[in-house]
Amino acid sequence: MRRDWIHPRNLQEALAVRAERGAVPLSGATDLLVRHRGVAGTFPTLDAPIVWIGHLEELTAVTAGAHELRIGAAAVYTDIAAHPRTPAILRQTIAELAAPAIRNVATVGGNIGNASPAADAVCTLYALDAEVELASVTASRRVAIAELITGPGRTTIGDDELITAVYLPLGQDEFWFYRKVGTRRANALSKLALAACGRLDGRRLADIGVALGAVAPTVVRSGDLERRMRGAAPEDIAAMRNELISGYLALVNPIDDQRSTRRYRLRVTENLLTELFDRRLPFSLEGSAEHRGSRSPQR
């Protein structure tokens, strides 16, 4: 039996079919259709009605306020990367994500809704303290991304809710370090990733977010370890580095799968944490502004 594909005129209509019929939102289709895809000449087999949201202006805009950036849930990565206020670490993440033709249609809302622990942008959104805005016909709420995603493919999104936007506080990337370890250089899925960013206060760390992707059922972030780093000077980081590294390693629990091994993921996670605490963070705290951003080496 074919299922309905609904083409709403506005967000209200989309929310209504979501509530009334449990319709699944679809925009770039780069994940949902791939998962439900058949062979050439056949239709994707989906077991719920689909509501198309990629054309809704309420959802596609990227707008900067005084203190935060609002990214519409159906904004495509190409547009997000092009916005002048998009944090550099997110821009870098997008540059390493899939391929141009995918970035032209894939959306941040889709990545969050799918809740894959290996989704590149989601890891960076954790580090950036992203909040997700959800709406239903009757209400709207904002929730920290870490509270929204509860496991692989599992979220606390209500049966009547749609993701409408993601909010990023601005200025959270005075320094940043992003490293994706993929299956190859381009068009790659992550074996693991580390995203770290924050604010500086002279030689001290004012705030930091450290997120580890693809090494546990959800992206790993630790409020406790981050609190201990706040206010730290380079020498404090040096003194704490063993506890920090072992603290994070205690939180990860990677698996063996078709892309990599548990052993490799643990080892490289440790290496990346070591790199962050021994080198990147101290240099950022001591160094000048141009030393404060860092990306994966690209040929």
Next chain:
Amino acid sequence: MDNAISREVERVDARAKARGETAYLADRGFENRLYARVVRARVPRGTIVNRNTPALPPGYHYITAADVPTGGKNCVRMIKDDWLVFAEAEVRYYGEPIGLLVGPDRQALAGLLEQFEAAVEYREQEAAVNLEEALRCKGGPIHGEDNLFADLHTSKGDPERAFAEAARVIEREFHTGHQEHVYIEPQALVGTREDGKVTIYISTQCPFYVRKAVATTLGLAAEDVVIEQTPTGGGFGGKEHYPDVLATAVAIALTKIDRPIELILDRMEDLEFTSKRHPSRVRYRVGLDEADNIVALDVDMVLEAGAYESSSRVVLQRGMFSSNSVYEFPNVHVHGRAVATNNVPADAFRGFGAPQGLFAAEMLMSQVARELGVEDVELKQRYLLRQGSTTLTNGRIHEEVKLQEMLEHILNESDYRRKRREYGAGNGRGIGISLFKHGSAFTGNGEPEIIKGRVRIRKRADGRPELLVANVEIGQGVLTTFRKIVARVLDIPYTDVVYNNHNTAQVPDSGPTCASRSVAIVGYLLQQAAEKLKGRLQEPGEFEVEQGYEHPAHLHWDAETLTGDAYPAYSWGVNCVEVEVDPLTYEVTVTGVWTAYDIGRAIDEGVVRGQIVGGAIQGLGYAGLEKLQNSGGRFLQHTMADYCIPTSLDFPNVRYTLFDNPYQYGPFGAKGAGEVVFDGIAPAFGAAVQQALDREVAHVPLTPEYISELTDGTDSAFHAQRPARTADAEPATTAP
């Protein structure tokens, strides 16, 4: 003879393809067409207890082994005919075809496929899914009493005595993995009946192979089957035999259904269930005298053949004959085995056994050099084959060997000696060299005894010559190179040569498009045929000249004892690969690739460049990226997202130099170029990584996971240098 023929011309098929105007099989309309899907076994090993065949809606058909017509045979006739079109009771691998569903609607077929596959009941048996398990006959033998499809020996000198007298013996073991072809156009065919004959339109390298297979399965005379090759989007060996497997299944269906039937594999199906490159395990013993001269070599090579033998015996032979690379040792014994497992059958893949043998041999030499404290290039140079050398099958190297000159060129061009010295050991950077050869054409007596290729050239009424050959364009450029060869003999523009027929009813069997033989063997037949036509283009009317293969009189081969000239001639290569290994993630960045080849004489430099660059990148994929892991009889990597082939970002430009060395029995001096360009990349990459890590590398793919395990442990110099390397690689955040 000048080498004007090497000058690059515009490829005749270039424009239509760039404009998307070339019709591949999936682009062609066949009126009244039905679609087919292969019903596959869902256990790696077992017996079908009950098929519980579900009911079919009207207009749909289910074809099985029971539908093979009288006089026909449920087998795929390739080199061997043990591969079944449809499994009967016994299932040998996950995904083995057990039937074919045919019907008008693809959506409905998808639903039926699921039903039919799920309905089958099996009695499962313990499967042997890698060569170690198969050698132990885990779960009982799959084939014969010992799982060996082939068990071969060849030897030279007196290896037993040489080992007895050796001052020391060095031992090593190497492994290579499965590799999938990933031609971008999936396997595709349409079977129909035209003028009463079974007619197959198919994406293939070898129309006459398909004809032979279909005729055998249906019990027809070969002439009653017509095969037409459609423009083919890549092959690499994957469309050498495998199309037979699909064509025979559709052919059986055609005996029941009088409509065109289209079978195009889905990418995931193609990735998981079509043939692969043979994984290998090669063990060496190297006997040295008191002055550290290598006096004896003992090789134990095992190839994992998968569920059916198909071409494994021949692949094994090429592997064995490559296991000494380009070195002459006085005493050699090679033991080769092809072992049956419960995996998809392994079959032809660019290199055909040679890459496995060469990887092992070249890594061995570099590790013997390490152990002896000699630079590996110096060690290798001591044993280079020369004109007149005796091969390990006691044949001769008949041609001039330019390896030394090629090696010097590559050493200079890559600045190898300086880099080798400066990078030291275990500092995250390395550079590696490989030397290698690839025998053009079929092994041993394949060309004169089995293939017996023939070509014809028709002088058309309009005065233009038309090539009647069975070899097909699969991207390698024969549409252009064959025309150039004939045009040059006849002294006419190459665009005046007609060559557009890939239909078995209209051309003689000049053999398959594989084994680096199209230009070297068939091109030479065309040159000879064109000579017969010379001066006759002005004659009135239409007539044909023909040329059959004549084995050069100086070549000898004994297929029983595997002795003599295994190949008519060799193409030679030297590769150099430079790498950096990331100390944080163990990812390898290739920073340079330098190559040199002697392929006789290039028929077209543009075409040859395409082969060189493509071969090198595909070789780097094999060496570092492409991983297929078997878990319980299935590959874990079965989507293109998980089986990673190189993209444009993965590897740098490939430099190349051709060494002109015309071969007497090749067209204008040409030898094979399609495979030698793949063969040597993996060991050069391996040697480079070995230096970067200061660790011996024993297998490909050399994934970051494997590198991480190699460098485990606190004594690794590679770890000690971590901070310094990071600073170099990523200046953005590091202190000045």
Next chain:
Amino acid sequence: MRIEFTLNGQNARINAPTETLLVDLLRREFGLSGARPGCMRGQCGNCAVLFNGALTRACLLPVFRLEGCEVVTIEGFLRTKEFADIEYGFERAGMDPCRFCISSKVLVAHSLLLSELEPSDLEIERATSGVWCRCTSYSSFVNGIRYAAHARKRRYNERNF
């Protein structure tokens, strides 16, 4: 459902099940086969089309997204001056082997040159990484785009003066 959209500059009206994918629709309804179903899962990049001007994979586009949109396939793109630049560049570079992937590469090249008329090698490699090729003519591809960029600049300059 009935859908109206612009295909290669012309108004197109079709009646097709909503979840039909564009790559199939182009073949079935319009006989356009330049977008090739290489994997049907958005990975190989061989079914490239321009969707509202942006490079997109036709195997991931259900037709219900087409309403009021603009689709350009290689067949439509052939008629443009932009194609002529790229064809010139690719031929000049000698784009190699089997060419199954080349019509998508043409659209990738165009899409890149639209946003950047003087792309660096790295930008070219990044842009092209989305079309897989196994023969592997990536380096010719990079050269081809360089030549095409040059041709396009020259044409723009001529127009300006």
